[in-house]
Amino acid sequence: MAALLACCAAAAASSRGALGALARGQPHVEPRFLPAELVRALRADCEWLRARGHFRPSGLSNAAVRANAFGDGDRLVCTPTAALGGDAAARAELARRVEALRARLEAELGRGPLAVRELYASAHPRGAALPLHVDERHEEAKGARGWRTPTRRSVSWLLYLSADGWDRPGGAGAGGALRAYVRPRARPHGPGGAHAGNLQVGWRRADDGLLDAVFLDCWLRAPDVPGGCASALYSLDARGEPVRLCAPFRTAAGNAPVDRLYERALPPDEAVRFCRVEPAGGAAGLAAALASGAVEAIDVRPEGGTLALFDSVALPHEVQPTRAGTRWAVAGWMHEAQQPFPEWFGRGA
Numbered sequence: 001m002a003a004l005l006a007c008c009a010a011a012a013a014s015s016r017g018a019l020g021a022l023a024r025g026q027p028h029v030e031p032r033f034l035p036a037e038l039v040r041a042l043r044a045d046c047e048w049l050r051a052r053g054h055f056r057p058s059g060l061s062n063a064a065v066r067a068n069a070f071g072d073g074d075r076l077v078c079t080p081t082a083a084l085g086g087d088a089a090a091r092a093e094l095a096r097r098v099e100a101l102r103a104r105l106e107a108e109l110g111r112g113p114l115a116v117r118e119l120y121a122s123a124h125p126r127g128a129a130l131p132l133h134v135d136e137r138h139e140e141a142k143g144a145r146g147w148r149t150p151t152r153r154s155v156s157w158l159l160y161l162s163a164d165g166w167d168r169p170g171g172a173g174a175g176g177a178l179r180a181y182v183r184p185r186a187r188p189h190g191p192g193g194a195h196a197g198n199l200q201v202g203w204r205r206a207d208d209g210l211l212d213a214v215f216l217d218c219w220l221r222a223p224d225v226p227g228g229c230a231s232a233l234y235s236l237d238a239r240g241e242p243v244r245l246c247a248p249f250r251t252a253a254g255n256a257p258v259d260r261l262y263e264r265a266l267p268p269d270e271a272v273r274f275c276r277v278e279p280a281g282g283a284a285g286l287a288a289a290l291a292s293g294a295v296e297a298i299d300v301r302p303e304g305g306t307l308a309l310f311d312s313v314a315l316p317h318e319v320q321p322t323r324a325g326t327r328w329a330v331a332g333w334m335h336e337a338q339q340p341f342p343e344w345f346g347r348g349a
């Protein structure tokens, strides 16, 4: 019981910390979130499932990011269900702890209701890696399918299940860091990856040099525009009031914001202040952003028991190749409701 109380106290502190980190587009990391015995039991359960062929090669499960490329060295994933057999007690204990995390995040972040969805286990054999991606995107950036789902990813969570001594000589393995690309000049205490249901698509450099989140509102009533609605980019002022950054514009045919759509919509003095959530220009663009200090890489070591949390919309990340051993993790997403269509939509002008 003492151990349980200590764990709960640590977790409560973690979600206060998570609030600050997530709101700045940064990961929150808590070592020893899971007790060692549970890490061992869950890892053994994963090994048992893998030995029975239940882990399959896979990329990311979110179709919104299917454009990412996955190679032969891809990780293996498995959704552990009761039907597969295995350690029901360890999974039930995990489920209790994830549910407690969900409830605390909901309370501390003021988001929600949040729901635990898409729980999966992953095995990264030597050489497996995951390329740069974000876990969730604005509905409008997903094409026609974007608005069809009732919920979206809100908070990404990972619990690492590696055996002892990861990254240490003679330890269970090495490499496989979760590398998060953060904006060190993001203004503290921002609202995170969504405001009033509108998802973040970028950042705006303010006069004081700090970055404010930029959101895309696709539901501006515009009776004179085909379809009856238009979009605009906005950020928030010091009082949290929306400040529109451009004139209303139409998103492209098929609803997919195409190359430079946001940049074109912004007047020139705003376009130069704007950058997208994912650094532009591929590997070279990312290298330049890192060199200039605009972007910073934070590595999370996948040590057994460590919890990593981040805003699913705001944080580009990747997984470095595993250099030795097998990197084990269990992960998933806290979902929140996708913003509803406005009541006037589809009723004519």
Ligand SMILES: O=C(O)CCC(=O)C(=O)O
Binding pocket: 060, 122, 130, 135, 158, 177, 178, 317, 318, 319, 329, 331
């Ligand atoms: O395994 C990890 O550390 C990250 C996995 C990930 O980014 C994902 O599943 O979207």
Ligand SMILES: [Fe+2]
Binding pocket: 133, 134, 135, 156, 317
């Ligand atoms: Fe991810």
